[in-house]
Amino acid sequence: MARKPGKKDLTERQGHLLKVLVERYIEDGQPVGSRRLSEESGLKLSPATIRNVMADLEKLGYLHSPHTSAGRMPTGQAYRMFVDTLVKFNPPEPEEIDSLRRKLEEGAEGSGGKALVRSASSLLSGITHLAGVVTVPRRNHSNLRQIEFLPLSGNRVLSILVVNNREVQNRVLTLDRAYTESELRSAANYLNEQFAGRDIAQVREQLLDDLQRARDSMHNMMSSALTLGRQLFDRKEQQEDFVLAGETNLMDFAELSDVEKLRRLFEAFAEKRDFLHLLDHTLSGEGVQIFIGEESGYDLLDACSVVTSPYTIDDEVVGMLGVIGPTRMAYQRVIPIVDITAKLLGRALNSRS
């Protein structure tokens, strides 16, 4: 991929100084000046020299200053360079991993998968002091286990679907006429015989097929079964969802102290819609992905970075998890945490299914 004009590789010295500057800025959020950098860079260079280097880095698009007489702050490009090539990650200690695993499972005593998702989300937000987000797992291939119908008042029927051996979905269907209990029972029996153990997508397809092919030549019982089944499976995909935790952590950051900005951000969280879109993109990728500032494409997140990783059940990617924080988050700490949490969550979900 062609870089933008003027983005030649940095010299080793430039790289080192950029790294130190980013680290310092991440620590306290204050613009870093030449004097400070010269003292803490480890290189024996005077502030004047540092200033020359900084001026170069600014020309290259890595730094900018809020005003003439302040120090310099990293741009998005600098963070990008930082995470891509400059920073080195300490792989977490085994005992640290173990402690994470325990916390993850402690927080999810309710044995549902949803409890684990919530636990993962608050675990992420708790240890990073950022906002944690985890999408609810969603398998492409859902195995239908059992169907049950119960009549309600009017023309309505409560349908219960057991899927993937552990999830239960239920919906109220409103039908064109009232069905008797025995009709419903035989319909359920028929559908179970035909479709139990099959993939939901397949089931949907075949139902449409059957209904098409045999419109009215059918046995009465089968016909009602098909009618019911069609309604049941015709629903739009159950919408995806995610669990957010520790949003309030974001209030601490000066970058977001403007109440108006905060408000819009929190509204977006509540809406979920826009945000899901962003998370969806990351499902196709592999490993930890990082969106710095504007890279996310949402102007609400201009001052934020998003670090995500997909997680898997049975080697199938079923969701993603991550954190949201200010661009000046502690990447070297956050990235390994997101990575390991994704793996732990996948493993925990596996062991429960």
Added chain:
Amino acid sequence: MARKPGKKDLTERQGHLLKVLVERYIEDGQPVGSRRLSEESGLKLSPATIRNVMADLEKLGYLHSPHTSAGRMPTGQAYRMFVDTLVKFNPPEPEEIDSLRRKLEEGAEGSGGKALVRSASSLLSGITHLAGVVTVPRRNHSNLRQIEFLPLSGNRVLSILVVNNREVQNRVLTLDRAYTESELRSAANYLNEQFAGRDIAQVREQLLDDLQRARDSMHNMMSSALTLGRQLFDRKEQQEDFVLAGETNLMDFAELSDVEKLRRLFEAFAEKRDFLHLLDHTLSGEGVQIFIGEESGYDLLDACSVVTSPYTIDDEVVGMLGVIGPTRMAYQRVIPIVDITAKLLGRALNSRS
């Protein structure tokens, strides 16, 4: 109930002026001065006279000023007096009610009761520009309709409960040994025969009884049924929950513009725990209840008021709903809205069950 010292009834003039002052303060949040009040009170009184009255009201605890040369603001006591005796509510127009009803049901196309709750919550927040809150309905008497067990891997069993003809609860039970599919089927049959149509609380009691009485003299099948049943019903009450909407509206109010306060408030919302406690209290009451400032007993809500009303299904109180906003909210508008929304929600839930 004895009033606090010095709280004699107000004269008509004092009452009127207090009312106007509160109204003005609610409108723009600025302390109200004697000049303004004299112009807009409708009484032909000079600012000097108004000042005398205001000084009296201050002595009585209804007013206070932030500093010498500012106007005066109502105290909690003044709001209390305002809502109790001063304000008169315009009963909402029939067409207004109808529009509310339509909005409530539009927002709840997913036919579950939860969808209605969510819709009510965002309806409340939408039209009041405050935070809306609705607890999920919870009946004291839950009618058990059907039980089903499905074996999972290991010693675990997925149990499905249909309750009140429309709600489905499911839990994963972890048992002392593996049960075969036929064992589970007969257990379910047994429990259904015995308990279908009965109240859950009764079921729980009787299960314990049976288990106690007939420990090991029992038929094998019944014994496993009882074991399963006991685990199933032994769980603590499913925790109550509420749905919050439009929290971000609260960010607009100057009273809460302090980010630190906001943060603690939002954290409390996310925790839910403390907050549920407050809502629980209101379940016993009747009609609209109002907590002004410190009356709620939560110091986080010192600058807030909470207006709530219980709602009913089949004349049984099953939950409450309301709004949270700054103490200077437009009570005369908000109170009727909360009242009518509670009635509409109850009605809507009824028609779907």
Added chain:
DNA sequence: CTTGGCACTCCACTCCAGCGAGTGCTAATA
């Protein structure tokens, strides 16, 4: 009891000076 008058208080705003931090540039140096 009401009112006009008056002195007083306090906040909010503006203006200004002084400071400290940091820069860019230039000229000297290794």
Added chain:
DNA sequence: TATTAGCACTCGCTGGAGTGGAGTGCCAAG
């Protein structure tokens, strides 16, 4: 040629002084 010291300059921040306005409390007259 790369580095450094020196220096003038810029800019934001802080604190104090000054001003205007809003509102009060009190008093004495109607």
